[in-house]
Amino acid sequence: MFTRVCKTVLSVMAAVLWGTASVQAATVTISCGAVGAERQLCEQGTQAWAEKTGNQVKVVSTPNSSTERLSLYQQLLAAQSGDVDVFQIDVIWPGMLADNFIDLSKYSNGAEKEHFQSLVRNDTVDGRLVAMPWFTDAGVLYYRKDLLEKYDQPVPETWAQLTDVAKTVQAGERKAGNDKMWGFVWQGRAYEGLTCDALEWLASYNAGTIVDRDGKVTVDNPQAVKALEMAHSWIDTISPVSVLNYTEEEARGVFQSGNAVFMRNWPYAWSLAQSADSPVKGKVGVVALPKGGEDGRHAGTLGGWQLAVSKYSAHPEVAADLVMYLTSYKEQKRRAIEGSYNPTRPELYKDEEVLAKVPFFGDLFETFKNGVPRPSSATGDKYGRVSNAFYNAVHSVLSGESSAEDALGSLDHQLNRLGRRGW
Known part of the structure; x- marks a missing residue:
């Protein structure tokens, strides 16, 4: 019982x-x-x-x-x-x-x-x-270790040096039979990813961060013009015209297939480049993005x-x-x-x-710990409109629709009008 x-x-x-x-x-x-x-x-x-x-x-x-x-x-x-x-x-x-x-x-x-x-x-x-x-x-710079060694080229410290190395290796590989080889791939579509890339270019030239911490619009300056003119010079020389529609994955696809010397991307691409079926497994190095010049700085967008x-x-x-x-x-x-x-x-x-x-x-x-912040804190809930205006202006320069001076001047006016009543 x-x-x-x-x-x-x-x-x-x-x-x-x-x-x-x-x-x-x-x-x-x-x-x-x-x-x-x-x-x-x-x-x-x-x-x-x-x-x-x-x-x-x-x-x-x-x-x-x-x-x-x-x-x-x-x-x-x-x-x-x-x-x-x-x-x-x-x-x-x-x-x-x-x-x-x-x-x-x-x-x-x-x-x-x-x-x-x-x-x-x-x-x-x-x-x-x-x-x-x-x-x-x-943001970090991926590079082909084997190709730099093959052509006796250095890991670039500045964007000018990257441009020269990319041209040298690209020309050599195309002469050797790979007509698909490009020097540098990155994120060029008109979206938030381009804001990240372009902010790195500006910061590397000591050209500010679009809007500073106090809410002052700083984007229209001579160093920013230099940065955008430098990026425009890559189109159809070391970067394909199609880069103007690349996001992270399009850039990775080209690089990981073995058809680019350099790539700007985020750290996630490392494990994929090292995967068993990756054509570039064991051939890739990663360093900080180049400086704008000898007086510039290494800058990766946070x-x-x-x-x-x-x-x-x-x-x-x-x-x-x-x-x-x-x-x-x-x-x-x-x-x-x-x-x-x-x-x-x-x-x-x-x-x-x-x-x-x-x-x-x-x-x-230190690059990860001290990444360059986008001006979202300073601009608050208007950040989306700030970024939209910025990446569209940058894209117009890259595509040749506007000069860097005209695009940045117009952007400066647009952002000051947007922030006139406070961010």
Whole structure:
């Protein structure tokens, strides 16, 4: 009798516990990018969390273009849609989208103290931690080690030197039979990626950052003219005309197929260039982007992505738990090793396993730590319009539609009018 009672009690308890677990389990949706290995790594990380917690995750892809992705997010959030619980957001978006996200400090247990504090400050709006740093970025220069050695050429220190080396190697390879070889590929489409590239050109020439920290428009100056004239000189000489429609993946496709000497891109491209089926595996080096001149500086635009939880989510606590897992030391280490995504935790730049897999993380630590910020803080929710005006002006110079002087003069007038009543 006692045994039967015990079995009955245990059965009831098991049913209650199972029922409780069923009630507590939730399904959350996360938006992930699909550039390079992003989608695969996101699915692996979210699945590991799901197995650990008993919850379920749906991963949805968003446009590769950050400009298009922002537009999609703004539509979803304006409709107060709960379709997406966790948003992957660009480093320049916290100020624009903050009102739509919960305060993650209530769920973080102080984990934000373990990340780059500059990023944490960036993700804190009006005292609220609206996002957690996931991976950081800065533009870097990829180069073909074997080709520079073959033609006895140096790793370039300045843009002028890069132009000369690119011409030399490109000519040599074409003479040898590769008529598809180009000297330099980068992001030239009129979108946020061109803002990043062009900001690097300006900063490398000490030409400012479009709008300074005090909100003053600084883009129309002689050094900025030099920077854009230099970039225009690449079109149809060391860069194909089609570069004017390249995003990150088009540039990577050309470089990784073995048809470019140099490439400007983000660190994610490293692991793909070193993959087993990559034609350039073992032939690639990575260094800081060139200076504008002897008096210039190495400048990589600060990039990177954060994770934020929608305040319209039906499961904010569960979604926040997913964010904390994905931004943890263990998960960021996995992503660094498998996908060369830059951690936002300084300690991982000393991790021997990470450095063995991505050696330039150590050499370029200062580049990643001190990337050139886009003027999103100074211009607030008008940043999107500032960037749009900037990359369209730059694109007009690159395509030959406008001179650098005319484009920058017009842009200066447009930005001053935009900021007349304050940013």
